[in-house]
Amino acid sequence: MTEYAIKAEGLVRKFGNFKAVDGLNLTVPTGSIYGFLGPNGCGKSTTIRMLTGLLSPTQGSVEVLGLSIPRQAEALRLRIGYMTQKFSLYEDLTARENLQFIGQIYGMPDRQLSQRIDEQLTTYGLTRLATQRAGGMSGGQKQRLGLAAATMHKPDLLFLDEPTSAVDPENRREFWEQLFDLSDAGTTILVTTHYMDEAERCHALAIMEAGIVRADGAPETLMNDMGVSVVEVEAVGLRQLKEQLVSLPQVRSAAQLGIRLRVLVDTAIEDPIAWLQQQQPALRHGRLTLARPSLEDVFVTCTGEGRQ
Numbered sequence: 001m002t003e004y005a006i007k008a009e010g011l012v013r014k015f016g017n018f019k020a021v022d023g024l025n026l027t028v029p030t031g032s033i034y035g036f037l038g039p040n041g042c043g044k045s046t047t048i049r050m051l052t053g054l055l056s057p058t059q060g061s062v063e064v065l066g067l068s069i070p071r072q073a074e075a076l077r078l079r080i081g082y083m084t085q086k087f088s089l090y091e092d093l094t095a096r097e098n099l100q101f102i103g104q105i106y107g108m109p110d111r112q113l114s115q116r117i118d119e120q121l122t123t124y125g126l127t128r129l130a131t132q133r134a135g136g137m138s139g140g141q142k143q144r145l146g147l148a149a150a151t152m153h154k155p156d157l158l159f160l161d162e163p164t165s166a167v168d169p170e171n172r173r174e175f176w177e178q179l180f181d182l183s184d185a186g187t188t189i190l191v192t193t194h195y196m197d198e199a200e201r202c203h204a205l206a207i208m209e210a211g212i213v214r215a216d217g218a219p220e221t222l223m224n225d226m227g228v229s230v231v232e233v234e235a236v237g238l239r240q241l242k243e244q245l246v247s248l249p250q251v252r253s254a255a256q257l258g259i260r261l262r263v264l265v266d267t268a269i270e271d272p273i274a275w276l277q278q279q280q281p282a283l284r285h286g287r288l289t290l291a292r293p294s295l296e297d298v299f300v301t302c303t304g305e306g307r308q
């Protein structure tokens with residue numbers, strides 16, 4: 001087994017003159033759950049389509065499970081699973097029929113197929129729903145069926161494109177438990193998400209913006225290395241205060257959370273609390289505390305206006 005399930009170097013994809021992906025480098029260790037984050041339209045789906053061999057890169061090299069893509073895309077197809085944000089199974093077929101159809105596409109012999117369907121229905125809590133039409137299922141049930149379908153053929157690598165966008169927090173939690181079970185059994189998972197709590201669960205992640213990877217690494221490392229101190233401010237007139245603070249070049253971002261303002265100050269400032277009070281004398285009467293950085297802070301500091 002290779003050390004990396006995915007290795008992409010200098011990946012570029014143009015649509016006309018527009019570069020949707022612009023020189024992307026990505027290494028995903030075998031067996032890990034790797035998160036892929038970024039604002040809408042930054043090129044995540046385009047990257048996944050290139051990694052799976054569905055779309056040819058304009059430039060760059062891609063190696064997935066030791067295969068050179070897109071040249072060996074056909075051999076890769078049998079070893080990967082792909083679940084998109086949109087439910088892509090047949091609404092008029094039952095849960096069992098959908099799994100049967102997928103199994104047949106992968107050429108599973110009848111006996112093995114029926115055993116595998118039962119196994120998947122059990123694993124994903126769908127046994128009771130085996131004869132129910134997929135179209136009548138709830139968002140959470142459809143998502144479980146989607147994952148059961150994507151893993152029918154026991155893929156070595158699973159691509160999940162915003163798999164939890166239509167499910168409630170409890171189902172999302174359950175879904176992640178299942179991802180950790182798959183990872184534990186050796187499956188590598190690349191998952192795109194807009195949820196920061198999900199991103200924090202990943203072994204490692206990449207944050208992408210405008211076709212470029214802005215930061216990558218383990219969540220803890222990204223949080224420790226982001227180069228800002230986080231100060232939470234409780235004071236009067238937070239809306240006005242925010243406007244004044246974000247105009248300072250040393251303040252990378254300020255966002256209100258209930259009665260507090262979360263201010264990200266460049267680490268070049270040694271004592272950010274004293275510095276903020278110096279900039280805004282009104283803050284001497286407020287309550288300022290240092291807080292632990294979050295992945296959302298990393299996200300805002302390396303994308304959009306927070307990036308410097």
Ligand SMILES: Nc1ncnc2c1ncn2[C@@H]1O[C@H](COP(=O)(O)OP(=O)(O)OP(=O)(O)O)[C@@H](O)[C@H]1O
Pocket residue numbers: 015020038039040041042043044045046047
């Ligand atoms: N076939 C295509 N032709 C032209 N432009 C495209 C095509 N596919 C994608 N794009 C453009 O490339 C950019 C990246 O799109 P992509 O779908 O990869 O983003 P994304 O990061 O997955 O977004 P989201 O988070 O909204 O799913 C967008 O500006 C999109 O409009």
